[in-house]
Amino acid sequence: MPRDPVPALYCPLPTRMHPESGPIGRRSVAWLERFGLLDDDRTRERIRATRPAEWACRIAPGGTGAGLQLVSDWTHLGFVIDDTRFDAGPIADRPGRLIPLMMRLMHALDHPEAPADDDPFAAAFRNLSARARAGAPAAVVRRWADGNLEWFFSVACLTAHRVAGTMPTLTEYLNLGPRDRAMRLTGSLIELAEGSVLTDADREEPTVRAVTQAANLLVTIGNDLFSFRKEADDDVLESNIVGVIRHRDGGTAEAALARTVELHDRVMCLYLGLRAQLDEDGSSTVRRHLTRLDHLIRGNLEWSVRVPRYGTGSASPWAETPADGRAAAPHLVPIDWWWDQLRTA
Amino acid sequence: MPRDPVPALYCPLPTRMHPESGPIGRRSVAWLERFGLLDDDRTRERIRATRPAEWACRIAPGGTGAGLQLVSDWTHLGFVIDDTRFDAGPIADRPGRLIPLMMRLMHALDHPEAPADDDPFAAAFRNLSARARAGAPAAVVRRWADGNLEWFFSVACLTAHRVAGTMPTLTEYLNLGPRDRAMRLTGSLIELAEGSVLTDADREEPTVRAVTQAANLLVTIGNDLFSFRKEADDDVLESNIVGVIRHRDGGTAEAALARTVELHDRVMCLYLGLRAQLDEDGSSTVRRHLTRLDHLIRGNLEWSVRVPRYGTGSASPWAETPADGRAAAPHLVPIDWWWDQLRTA
Numbered sequence: 001m002p003r004d005p006v007p008a009l010y011c012p013l014p015t016r017m018h019p020e021s022g023p024i025g026r027r028s029v030a031w032l033e034r035f036g037l038l039d040d041d042r043t044r045e046r047i048r049a050t051r052p053a054e055w056a057c058r059i060a061p062g063g064t065g066a067g068l069q070l071v072s073d074w075t076h077l078g079f080v081i082d083d084t085r086f087d088a089g090p091i092a093d094r095p096g097r098l099i100p101l102m103m104r105l106m107h108a109l110d111h112p113e114a115p116a117d118d119d120p121f122a123a124a125f126r127n128l129s130a131r132a133r134a135g136a137p138a139a140v141v142r143r144w145a146d147g148n149l150e151w152f153f154s155v156a157c158l159t160a161h162r163v164a165g166t167m168p169t170l171t172e173y174l175n176l177g178p179r180d181r182a183m184r185l186t187g188s189l190i191e192l193a194e195g196s197v198l199t200d201a202d203r204e205e206p207t208v209r210a211v212t213q214a215a216n217l218l219v220t221i222g223n224d225l226f227s228f229r230k231e232a233d234d235d236v237l238e239s240n241i242v243g244v245i246r247h248r249d250g251g252t253a254e255a256a257l258a259r260t261v262e263l264h265d266r267v268m269c270l271y272l273g274l275r276a277q278l279d280e281d282g283s284s285t286v287r288r289h290l291t292r293l294d295h296l297i298r299g300n301l302e303w304s305v306r307v308p309r310y311g312t313g314s315a316s317p318w319a320e321t322p323a324d325g326r327a328a329a330p331h332l333v334p335i336d337w338w339w340d341q342l343r344t345a
Numbered sequence: 346m347p348r349d350p351v352p353a354l355y356c357p358l359p360t361r362m363h364p365e366s367g368p369i370g371r372r373s374v375a376w377l378e379r380f381g382l383l384d385d386d387r388t389r390e391r392i393r394a395t396r397p398a399e400w401a402c403r404i405a406p407g408g409t410g411a412g413l414q415l416v417s418d419w420t421h422l423g424f425v426i427d428d429t430r431f432d433a434g435p436i437a438d439r440p441g442r443l444i445p446l447m448m449r450l451m452h453a454l455d456h457p458e459a460p461a462d463d464d465p466f467a468a469a470f471r472n473l474s475a476r477a478r479a480g481a482p483a484a485v486v487r488r489w490a491d492g493n494l495e496w497f498f499s500v501a502c503l504t505a506h507r508v509a510g511t512m513p514t515l516t517e518y519l520n521l522g523p524r525d526r527a528m529r530l531t532g533s534l535i536e537l538a539e540g541s542v543l544t545d546a547d548r549e550e551p552t553v554r555a556v557t558q559a560a561n562l563l564v565t566i567g568n569d570l571f572s573f574r575k576e577a578d579d580d581v582l583e584s585n586i587v588g589v590i591r592h593r594d595g596g597t598a599e600a601a602l603a604r605t606v607e608l609h610d611r612v613m614c615l616y617l618g619l620r621a622q623l624d625e626d627g628s629s630t631v632r633r634h635l636t637r638l639d640h641l642i643r644g645n646l647e648w649s650v651r652v653p654r655y656g657t658g659s660a661s662p663w664a665e666t667p668a669d670g671r672a673a674a675p676h677l678v679p680i681d682w683w684w685d686q687l688r689t690a
Binding site (some may be wrong): 260 | 423449497502506508680
């Protein structure tokens with residue numbers, strides 16, 4: 001039965017999709033099978049309902065060849081490891097098993113020259129690392145490997161919360177959520193697929209960091225809104241902003257959903273403001289980066305609306321105006337500094 | 346009472362020490378005091394017995410000014426956080442508290458624009474990040490921040506082992522130990538202090554990765570040998586290679602110490618071989634990197650021999666010849682590939 005639709009979101013950003021998601025996805029499924037990672041029917045069915053290749057083709061519409069295949073393969077692998085190791089499965093609440101597994105995966109990513117251990121995930125990560133190193137600049141490969149490290153660390157953090165029976169505060173979640181959504185490595189994968197790279201100097205500049213972080217939070221909120229009903233059913237709301245806000249404020253799920261949409265739209269307005277500024281001031285690679293962020297944010301929503309994984313039924317219409325359009329910082333310590341980067345007219 | 350001396354190690358590498366360790370260390374202690382991190386006598390006494398400024402001045406003898414001060418300040422902070430949060434203290438066996446703390450520290454490192462939360466460690470890390478960003482190239486700052494992430498992830502992994510009551514295997518430890526010894530961020534700090542940077546392209550090249558990893562393992566083994574008696578007393582041998590080898594092989598502590606020295610010397614011979622190769626083939630920045638690795642390895646040992654922290658008594662003499670000088674891979678999966686990088690004559 002389809003779940004209740006997600007409230008309409010404000011998202012005036014362009015969207016495109018690479019046309020080859022069918023064959024790319026079939027190759028990714030075959031790739032997973034080669035590592036023995038699709039051996040049971042449940043996992044196979046979950047991947048079918050998740051459409052990772054569509055996600056890849058929406059967030060990297062300008063990708064080509066081996067690079068785009070890598071985005072799709074990583075995305076397939078990410079969903080399988082989430083569903084069978086990180087978020088569910090026998091070791092998801094055993095940090096003493098899960099974190100050492102992730103540590104072994106890091107070795108495969110950093111040094112694919114070493115043989116993989118017996119774990120099929122280690123073998124798959126090793127394969128991705130060898131392919132990335134064969135085709136991409138060292139700086140992108142390094143960012144991608146470190147992006148995986150960031151993802152693993154956030155998984156460790158959420159597992160620790162799960163075992164301790166604690167919920168992150170909203171302040172914590174604003175930092176933790178986008179890392180858990182593997183946003184940094186996703187950005188590197190897109191660069192790897194599309195072949196245009198933002199330099200470290202541009203990337204570390206405060207306004208660029210702020211606009212990128214805002215995009216990453218928008219993707220996180222979008223994901224969390226669409227997966228909320230499923231994650232509430234599965235009782236894993238420590239990694240869902242709707243659950244975190246409801247835990248903080250009390251009240252109904254509907255009230256927490258409405259607060260979440262307000263936060264989404266307010267961050268969207270900030271994103272649009274910073275984006276316009278950088279579009280005027282920035283180098284051509286910064287402008288290219290902004291286009292990638294647009295596709296990431298809107299592409300993720302387009303995928304979320306349609307994908308059977310979340311069972312949210314028909315597409316939510318887009319809102320014409322933001323639920324909260326104030327151009328002022330929301331009094332949330334980890335992100336208020338983003339608004340300081342806005343030039344006041 | 347002084348503990349038994351560590352067996353003699355083979356280490357034919359040069360050593361130098363920056364002459365300003367006295368004033369640099371006094372400034373670091375004042376810096377820690379400003380953040381309220383030296384409020385109790387036990388911590389103050391531990392830091393005095395640890396001589397972090399001497400370590401900094403030995404591993405970065407060519408450092409200058411603000412950069413070298415940063416190395417010393419980070420080193421002081423690292424020892425205090427190890428002694429009061431990561432390896433001992435009330436949350437060292439509570440991953441649900443410890444990992445979220447480290448996650449908040451990551452935010453301070455990545456985005457010093459946001460106010461620090463109430464934790465004094467967060468405020469100190471934020472201060473370091475702001476200073477690093479003011480004085481160093483973005484690529485170095487990024488590597489340093491990610492080096493901290495790598496360190497935190499390994500602390501999470503060791504905490505998980507501690508709580509689960511498991512020991513890492515030797516295979517796991519060869520990957521985990523150097524990360525826990527914060528080796529990557531140490532390398533970035535040295536670059537930051539000395540002002541010469543290895544490019545990502547050079548850094549990701551397999552031979553350069555192998556020689557750097559070998560240096561990092563040598564530092565780890567050196568540390569573990571000198572801290573073994575102390576860590577055996579404290580019952581925290583999950584992060585000590587002597588304990589890991591003894592757990593694998595059984596037998597006496599003396600036998601495990603001897604095996605560890607053999608591994609050290611065998612890796613040292615490999616290091617010398619790869620080093621000679623790269624000294625011939627490499628760019629001037631690669632050669633500069635090799636000199637830094639020399640100082641790191643030997644400087645760490647010189648400090649270990651003298652520092653009251655480990656109470657190992659008088660200096661161990663250096664061995665004239667390696668305890669194991671075979672130029673063949675030791676059949677240890679994560680590191681055997683290093684020997685593949687050796688040119689056969």
